[in-house]
Amino acid sequence: MTLNQLTTLIKVAELQSFSKAAKELFITQPAVSHQILDLENELGIKLVERGKDGISLTEAGNKVLKHVRVITESLEMIKEETTSLGIELKELKIGSFGSISANFLPGIMRLFKSEYPKIDLKIFKGTETEIRDWISSRTIDMGFVTLPCNNLKTVSVILDDMVAVLSKNDALAAQKSISFGQLTKYSEMITWNSNCQVLVKKAFQSLTGKLPPWKYNVSNMGTMLTMVKEGSGIGIIPKICMPENIPNVQILTLEPALKRGIGLASLAPFADLPPPFRFYGNYQKMDRR
Numbered sequence: 001m002t003l004n005q006l007t008t009l010i011k012v013a014e015l016q017s018f019s020k021a022a023k024e025l026f027i028t029q030p031a032v033s034h035q036i037l038d039l040e041n042e043l044g045i046k047l048v049e050r051g052k053d054g055i056s057l058t059e060a061g062n063k064v065l066k067h068v069r070v071i072t073e074s075l076e077m078i079k080e081e082t083t084s085l086g087i088e089l090k091e092l093k094i095g096s097f098g099s100i101s102a103n104f105l106p107g108i109m110r111l112f113k114s115e116y117p118k119i120d121l122k123i124f125k126g127t128e129t130e131i132r133d134w135i136s137s138r139t140i141d142m143g144f145v146t147l148p149c150n151n152l153k154t155v156s157v158i159l160d161d162m163v164a165v166l167s168k169n170d171a172l173a174a175q176k177s178i179s180f181g182q183l184t185k186y187s188e189m190i191t192w193n194s195n196c197q198v199l200v201k202k203a204f205q206s207l208t209g210k211l212p213p214w215k216y217n218v219s220n221m222g223t224m225l226t227m228v229k230e231g232s233g234i235g236i237i238p239k240i241c242m243p244e245n246i247p248n249v250q251i252l253t254l255e256p257a258l259k260r261g262i263g264l265a266s267l268a269p270f271a272d273l274p275p276p277f278r279f280y281g282n283y284q285k286m287d288r289r
Contacts, residue, residue, distance in 0.1 A: 001042055003075070006068045008035040012048060013065050016055045024151050026136040076272070089276055091120040095131035095143025098221070099241040100262065104158065116276050128195050135265055141277060146195040147261035155270045158262040161239045162200065164252040167231040173250040180207045180254070188233035190216045190224045196260050200236050203258050225249065 011021035012032065022029040040047050047061035057065060096105055105123065112121060124131075124140050131143035135152060147154060164178050172178060172186075180203060183189065191197050191214045204212045216233060218224050224235045229248045238260050242251065264270070270278055 001039065002035075003072075005035045005039040006072060008032055009039060009047065009061075009065065009068055010072065012036060012055060013057050013061070018055060026133075026151075089119055089274055091122060092276055093122045093124060093140040093142075095124045095126060095134050095140045097126065097128055097131060097144060099238055100144045101125055103240050104262075112276075112279055115279065119276055132265065135267060138267070142264050142266040144262055145265045146199070147263045149263065149265050152265040153267065153269045154263040154265045156261055156263045158240070160260045160262060162196070162236055162254060162258040162260055163239045163242065164234055164236050164254060165225065165228050165242070165249055166234040166252065167228060168248050168250045169231055170234070170250070172234075172252070175252055177253040177255050180204055180256075183234065183236075184208050184210050184213060186234055187213055188215045189213050190218060190227055190233040190235040192218045192221050192224050192235075194221070196238055197236075199258070199260055207256070 008021060008025060011024055012018060015021050015024065018032045018036075019029050022032045025032070036048055043064065045060045045064075046058050047064060048055060049058055101123070109121060109123075112119075124134060124143070126134070128145055131140070131145060132149065132152065134140040135143050144157070145152070145154065147156060164183070166173055172182070184204070189212055191200070191212065201212055204210060216224075216227065218227065221237060221241055224237070225243070225246065227233060228235050229246065236254070236258075239251075266273065266277070
C-alpha cells in the first residue's frame with residue numbers, strides 16, 4: 001500500500017471520475033485505474049464500481065476511505081511537526097515568468113536575501129505551463145502564476161491593471177481611456193501567446209458578446225510593442241509589463257477596468273509552509289518602497 005494509492009482513492013471519491021482525478025493528480029487515467037486496482041488486490045476487496053451515473057465507492061470503499069483520510073491527515077501533521085523542529089532550510093526554488101522576472105522579482109529578491117542570507121535562492125524562468133508542471137513534479141517549491149490557478153494552492157501577491165497600448169500617431173491616442181465597445185470596432189488588434197490574453201478574451205466576450213478583433217498573433221510582447229510603436233495596431237498588456245519611456249507609444253486605461261491577478265502557487269497551503277516559503281506570499285502586506 002502506497003501513499004499515491006491512498007491519495008488517488010481520495011481524489012476518485014471526491015470527483016467521482018477517473019479522468020478528473022487523473023487531471024488533478026497530473027497523472028494519466030490508466031495510472032489512476034492501476035493504482036485503484038492494485039489497492040483493491042492488496043486489500044482483497046472491491047473499492048470502486050462503475051455505473052451509469054459514473055464512479056462511486058462500494059460500501060467497503062467508503063469504510064476504507066475513512067481510514068485513508070485519517071492516514072493522510074496524520075502524514076500532514078508529521079510534516080508540520082518536523083517543520084516546527086527548526087530544520088535548517090538551505091535553498092528555495094521559485095518559478096517565474098517574463099514580466100514578473102523583469103519588473104517584480106529583483107526588488108523582492110533583495111529583501112529576501114537580507115532577511116534570509118543563508119538560504120540559496122534559485123529562480124527557474126519559464127512559461128506558466130512549465131511553472132505549474134515544475135510545482136506538480138516538485139522540481140520547484142513554488143512559482144508565480146496568473147490567477148485563478150486550479151489544482152494548486154495559491155496566495156494572491158499582485159493585482160495589476162491591464163492597459164491598452166497604441167501609437168501616439170493613432171487618432172485614438174488623444175483619449176485618456178478606451179472602452180471594450182470601441183475596441184471591437186478596431187480592426188487591427190495585436191495579441192501574443194500569454195495567459196493574460198485569455199483574460200482579455202473573456203472580458204470581451206462578457207462585456208460585448210464578441211471575440212477580440214485580433215488581426216495579428218505574435219510570439220512575444222516585445223514584438224507586439226514594436227508593432228504598436230510603428231502604428232501597426234493596438235494591444236492590451238499588463239501595466240507592470242510596460243517599459244518606461246518607450247517612444248511613440250501611448251497608454252490608455254480600459255473602461256471598465258480590467259485587472260490581472262498574480263499569485264504564488266505551491267502544493268501545500270502557504271499557512272503550513274516554513275517562514276522563508278511564506279516570505280514571498282506575504283509580500284503583498286509589505287511596504288514596497
